[in-house]
Amino acid sequence: ARLAVIGLGYVGLPVAALFAQRGFNVTGVDVKAERVDRINQGISPIEGDEPGLSELIAGVVKSCKLHATTDYDELKDVDVVLVDVETPVNHAHIPEYEALRAALKSLSAVLKEGALVVIESTIMPGTMQNVVLPILEKNTERKVGQGFYLGNCPERVMPGKLLKNLNSMSRVVGGDSPDTAAAMRALYGNIVAADLDTADWITAELVKTVENTYRDVQIAFANETAMICEALGADVWRVRELVRKSPGREMLLPGAGVGGHCIPKDPWLLASSVKGLDVRVRLIPAARDINSFMPSHMLDLLKGRIKDLNGKRILLLGYAYLEDSDDTRDAPSQYFIKALEAEGGQAVVHDPYVAEFAGDLYEKAKDCDAAVLITAHSQYKSLDFAKLKAALKTPVLVDGRNLWDKMEVSKAGLDLVRLGD
Ligand code: SAJ
Numbered sequence: 001a002r003l004a005v006i007g008l009g010y011v012g013l014p015v016a017a018l019f020a021q022r023g024f025n026v027t028g029v030d031v032k033a034e035r036v037d038r039i040n041q042g043i044s045p046i047e048g049d050e051p052g053l054s055e056l057i058a059g060v061v062k063s064c065k066l067h068a069t070t071d072y073d074e075l076k077d078v079d080v081v082l083v084d085v086e087t088p089v090n091h092a093h094i095p096e097y098e099a100l101r102a103a104l105k106s107l108s109a110v111l112k113e114g115a116l117v118v119i120e121s122t123i124m125p126g127t128m129q130n131v132v133l134p135i136l137e138k139n140t141e142r143k144v145g146q147g148f149y150l151g152n153c154p155e156r157v158m159p160g161k162l163l164k165n166l167n168s169m170s171r172v173v174g175g176d177s178p179d180t181a182a183a184m185r186a187l188y189g190n191i192v193a194a195d196l197d198t199a200d201w202i203t204a205e206l207v208k209t210v211e212n213t214y215r216d217v218q219i220a221f222a223n224e225t226a227m228i229c230e231a232l233g234a235d236v237w238r239v240r241e242l243v244r245k246s247p248g249r250e251m252l253l254p255g256a257g258v259g260g261h262c263i264p265k266d267p268w269l270l271a272s273s274v275k276g277l278d279v280r281v282r283l284i285p286a287a288r289d290i291n292s293f294m295p296s297h298m299l300d301l302l303k304g305r306i307k308d309l310n311g312k313r314i315l316l317l318g319y320a321y322l323e324d325s326d327d328t329r330d331a332p333s334q335y336f337i338k339a340l341e342a343e344g345g346q347a348v349v350h351d352p353y354v355a356e357f358a359g360d361l362y363e364k365a366k367d368c369d370a371a372v373l374i375t376a377h378s379q380y381k382s383l384d385f386a387k388l389k390a391a392l393k394t395p396v397l398v399d400g401r402n403l404w405d406k407m408e409v410s411k412a413g414l415d416l417v418r419l420g421d
Contacts (some may be wrong), residue, residue, distance in 0.1 A: 002027070004078040006103045008035060008068060010046050011120060011155045012084030014053060014162045018191040020060035027078060028068040039068040048326050052163045072106045080116045080187060081107060084155075087121045093268035095124045097131060104132060108139030116149040118184060122208055122266060125273040128152050128174070128201035149180045152201050153188065154208030159261075159327045170195035174204025209273070212266035213284055218252045219263075220287035223294055226254030226420030236420030237402050254420045256298050256374045256400030257332025258291040259321025264330050295335035295374075298400050299343070301417045302372055305396040310344030315368040315392070317361070318375020319351035323401075326353035333374045352379055365391035376401035385412030 001024055005016040008030040020026040030036050038045045042058040060066040067074075075081060085099040100121060107117070119132055133144060144150050152174040157165040173188060173196050175181030181198035188196050199207070222240070229236035236254055243249045258264055271284045299309075306312060321331035328334075337347045348364050351357040365371060365388055373380060380403055389395045389412050397409060398417045409416040 001025070001080065002078045003080045003082070004029060004075050005082045005084055006030075006107065007083060007085035007099070007121070008039060008045075009084060009086065010050075010159065010162060011157055012082070013039070013044070013046060013057070014050070014157070014166055015082060015084065015120065015155075015191070016066055017053070017056045017060050018163070018166060020063075020065035021056060022190045024065070024190070026060070026066045027074050028066060029070065029072060029075065030068065031070060033070050036068040036070050039066070046162075048159060050160065050162050056163065072110050075107065075110045075112075077112055078115060079112065080118070081111070082118050082120050082153075083107075084120045087123055089265045089268045094272060095127075095269055097123075097127070100131070101135060104135045105139055108136055111136075111140055111148060113142075113147060114149070116151065116180070116183065116187070118151040118153050118187075120153055120155050122154060122262070122269065123152070123205055124269040125202055125205040125209060128205060144176045145180070149176060149183070151175045151180055151184045152204040153184060154204060156208075156211075159322070160325055166191060167193050170197065172197050172199050172204040172207045174199045174201045176201070205273075206270075209266045209270040212262050213270045213287075215252075216258060216263050216267045216291060217283060217287040218250075219255070219258055220290040222252045222254045223290050223297075225251070227297065229420050234421075235418075237418075253402070255294065255332075256419065257294040257335060259329065259331040259333075260327065261329045264288070264291070292335070294400075295332045296339050298332075298336055298372060298374065298398060298419070299339045301398050301400075301419065302370060302396070303343075305398075305415060305417060306370055306394060309340060312345045312369045313348055313367055314340055314345055315361070315365050315371040316347045316349045317351075317371060317373040317380055318377055319349050319354045319357050320375050320377070323376040324353070324378055328354060331375075336372070336374055351375065352377060362387050362391050367393075369393045370396035370398070372398040373400050373403055376403045385409050385414055388412075389414050 003019050003024045004027040005012045006029045008028045016026050016028045035045045042061040044054045044057045083103055085103045088096050090096050142148055153171055156169040171192055173181050173184035175184055185196045226236040240251050243251050267284045267288050271281045319333045320326055320328050340347050348368050349357040350361040350364050395414045397414045400419050
């Protein structure tokens with residue numbers, strides 16, 4: 001069967017390659033010609049360490065199972081089209097569908113009679129009914145369930161484990177009808193070894209946004225508890241350890257902030273899905289507000305030791321949004337740097353995973369006044385505290401991820417300031 005994937009990013013490309021590996025004739029469509037060219041040379045344009053992906057792409061391109069193009073005309077005889085274009089949220093926290101609308105319009109012009117279209121991009125609940133369906137029916141002049149079939153299958157992937165996640169994580173297959181959902185289940189059974197749960201569109205859209213909003217709210221609770229503990233002179237890490245002994249209290253980790261491509265964005269998709277309807281959404285925006293505040297709180301912790309940051313140089317340990325990752329999307333470090341610069345300070349950034357900021361951290365520490373840990377990269381665990389103390393002008397070290405042992409750090413003569421303590 002012939003399958004196409006529109007949008008060859010960090011979700012679309014691995015999905016296209018996996019279906020190609022399973023024997024489908026896959027056409028990948030992307031607007032970026034250079035990305036198309038690299039893929040057709042068998043090279044993965046995806047940054048970061050994705051085990052198995054480069055070899056997989058080289059293999060399926062070599063065996064002519066995967067072909068990339070910028071030309072929608074190549075979709076004429078395709079039976080299944082997966083849509084994986086970007087669906088960003090703008091500064092007003094409203095989802096932007098320019099890329100989605102453009103892809104659907106171009107697809108409508110060539111969509112084969114009776115083809116199945118599946119939206120994999122993360123969308124605001126209600127988008128299938130109110131945005132995707134009208135565009136396709138209007139531009140193809142066909143009715144869903146007759147002239148074409150339409151589904152929503154949200155992806156669950158984490159950077160660094162794309163191929164593993166795609167195979168091992170369960171997925172929801174939301175169809176325009178139970179029959180379509182069943183057909184999607186059979187289709188995805190080719191690449192997914194975990195549960196494939198059938199549903200309708202709104203359920204599939206909600207599951208994706210709710211699961212990530214759940215995480216954001218849980219993290220916000222941990223962060224607010226950390227700030228309460230600081231004010232009361234308690235140690236949130238000890239409190240958390242004991243709270244978790246109570247059944248069903250899976251308290252998450254306070255931290256220097258919440259970054260990445262999914263967690264900061266999806267709560268806004270969920271919250272905006274009921275804009276204008278008679279329901280008040282308060283907890284979700286409040287959680288976003290708390291988590292977005294954490295980088296500034298890290299600066300407040302630093303200012304507890306160095307009042308005036310004007311002209312000060314601060315060593316920032318970690319730029320990526322997640323430990324042991326090179327992914328910097330919406331990373332808390334970026335907000336910390338902005339807040340520091342607003343006080344006249346300057347950040348000297350170290351991050352072993354980000355080329356621009358790699359290098360010898362003790363060298364970088366030499367002309368810095370203090371250091372702040374934003375990302376818990378494993379190699380920071382075994383920091384040479386004596387060496388760091390000798391390099392810093394003021395022996396202040398702020399720990400935003402509960403990475404270090406208080407005794408060990410203070411033994412080296414550093415003044416450790418811990419989030420939540
Ligand atoms: N974070 C905290 N405290 C926590 C957990 C995370 O501050 O207790 C911060 C992290 O430092 C990071 C951000 O939140 O800055 C997001 O961390 P994450 O562990 O949620 O990692 P992500 O962004 O890769 O989230 C993905 C999501 N997966 C999908 O969207 C398919 C999320 O739903 C998963 O729960 C998460 O991976 C995971 O389980 O690793």
